[in-house]
Amino acid sequence: MDPRNGVPVGDAVVVGGGxxxxxxxxxxxxxxxxxTVVERDRYPAEPVFRKGVPQSRHLHVFLTGGQHALEALLPGALAELEAAGARRLEAPRDFLTRAPSGWNRRYHEGxxxxxxxxxxxxxxxxRARVLADAAKSRTRVAVLEGSEAVGLLGGADRVTGLRVRSRDAGRAERELPADLVVDAxxxxxxxxxxxxxxxxxxxxEEVVDAGIAYTTQMFRPAAPLDAGVAVxxxxxxxxxxxxCPVEDGNWLLTLAGVRGHHPPTDPAGVLDFVASLDEPHLRDHVRADEAVAPAYGFRDTSNRRRRYEAPxxxxxGLVVVSDAACTFNPIYGQGMSVAxxxxxALRDVVSIGDLQAPGFAAAAQTATARAGDTAWLTAVGADRPYAAADRTTPPGLPERLRTWYFDRLxxxxxxxxxVGAAFRDITFLTAxxxxxxxxxxALRTLLxxxxxxxxxxxxxxxxxxG
Structure with missing residues (x-):
């Protein structure tokens, strides 16, 4: 964007079309x-699971902070999601949550x-909404499906584009010059x-790996339910x-366990794992329900942050966003919201900046990284007690104090x-x-x-x- 007159200026390449x-x-x-979007897969005609999204079969939720950001970017998109079958659950009213200290109270907070x-x-x-908006915008958007990025153009001080290779039989390579490359x-x-x-x-890099693994299976409930469950x-x-409910009347069951307690994927093993949680309400529901898909496992769950925002x-010419810069343990449901x-944050910077100006990429990187700070602190705080020392960046004194305080809170x-309202403000990414x-x-937590x-x-x- 030319900040002087609001005219679009410059060419961008986005790595990843997810x-x-x-x-x-x-x-x-x-x-x-x-x-120009460079996407390894070819988009399916209908919404189906695809290999390029390895965690796609597991539970995904979109938190309040993400909802606010999505509506700012794409007004009306939440209504489009609900029209496509997405379910909205209010916290704490629509979720039964068992914390380590016992069950949370359930009430309407709004x-x-x-x-x-x-x-x-x-x-x-x-994707449909973005491409529809693109067709009406002043920006020309092209999507290169079945293509993969293989390297950056330019030098150590400035990136000037991307090298791309087709995944078709010819494996032809080409160069895409750009003023900005966004790695997503x-x-x-x-x-x-x-x-x-x-x-x-x-x-x-900073890594906190609790060694957690997941298994997810889709069910159709035998009887109507009015609340999700989190143990x-x-x-x-x-x-x-x-x-948790999803579209078409189905519910997803995601099981999680640290090393030595990884959930199985066979039908009998799934039921036995649920029974081991000692929660009859959930166990009885799952036993009575119809499994409509196999169980799928997932193991890549470490929290990993690459500090691109450091000086x-x-x-x-380069900005790295979302999971390419900072990934979270998926059990906390933060990834889509942080994206x-x-x-x-990227839009706010690009709307007033010049892609070609020195320091633009650093400013954009700082802004996008800041958007994930709260999610990183909460995920790391929750996972640190289970993290293996040989796979984890050691905590400093400030983090140890935060972990102690967070446990009490x-x-x-x-x-x-x-305290519950403040906790939800953080976990739902609005503060x-x-x-x-x-x-x-603090006084209620400490005293x-x-x-x-x-x-x-x-x-x-x-x-x-009370």
Whole structure:
């Protein structure tokens, strides 16, 4: 964008045509002349699971912070998702949650919700909306399906485009000159290697790996249900489960366990794992329901952050967003929301900046990284107690203090409306972690005694909470 007259200026290339890539395209519309999307797969005609989205068969939810960002980028997109079958669940009213200290109270708060549907429906809905908006915009958008990025053009100080190779029989290569390359290629991003090839130091990485694995299976309930269920791991039982509705009347069951407690994928093993959680309400529902798909496992669940936003982290002409820069343990349901929040941050920078100006990429990288700060702190804080030392960046004193405080706060949030509201502001990504340090929250967390949550699931919601 030319900041002097608002005219689109420059050419961009987006690596990856999945959710993060399409949201990045939406952020660039009307701010650049052209956008070329490089996508390894070929898009299916209907919303189906595809190999290029390895975690797509597992539960995906879209949190309040992500909803706000999506509506800012693509007004009306949430209504389009609900029209496609997505379900909206308010917290804590529509979820029965068992924390390590006991069951959370259930009541109408009216401040936060999650949108739940299968990943193919979410991706297809957003992609269709972005491409429809592109057709009406001042930006020309081209999607190169069946193509893969193989390297960056330029040098250590400035990236000037992308090398691309067709995945068809000929495997032909071509160069795509660009003023800005946006890497939205996900967990498998090769940008660290590409930067090394340009003679630039790869970014510093932080890793917290709790060794968690997942199994997800789709069911059709035998009887109507009015609430999802979340059973969190605890020290004496490092296993958990989430039971959540998606489109077409189906529900997804995602099971999770740390090393030595990984959930199986065979039908009998799934039922036995659910029974081991000692939660009859969930166990009885699952036993009575019809499995409509096999169970699928997933193992790549570490939290990994590449510090591209550090001084000198990226050359001019390159921005790395979403999972390509920072990935979270998927059990917390943050990834899609952070992708939308990062795209909104990218739009805010590109709308007033000049792609070709020195320092533009660094400014955009800082803004997009900041969008994931809260999600990173909460995911790492929750996973650190289970993380293996040989696979994890050691915590410093500040993080150890945060982990201790967070543990007390989570226990208090299960029974305390004030602390619970602050906790949801953070976990639903609408506030910074400073929200947890406000005087009202900190005093209740530190001075009030730890008390257990409810002994059993709150099948009926309450209008008030003590």
């Amino acid at each position: 959710l993060a890539g399409m949201l990045a395209v939406g952020a660039l519309l009307d701010h650049v002349d052209t956008v 401040r936060h919700s999650m949108v739940s549907c299968t990943r193919p429906v979410f991706d297809a809905t957003v 290629s996900g967990r498998g991003s090769r940008t660290p290697r590409w930067l090394a090839e340009l003679g630039r130091r790869p970014p510093r 969190q791991a605890r020290p004496d039982c490092p296993r958990g489960a989430v039971w 000198g982290g990226v050359p001019d 939308a929040m990062s795209a909104r 989570v226990a208090r949030a299960a029974i305390d409306r004030t 910074t972690p400073n929200r947890l340090l406000s005087p009202a929250v 009030l005694p730890r008390r257990p949550g409810l002994a059993g699931p709150p099948i009926h919601q309450r209008s008030t909470v």
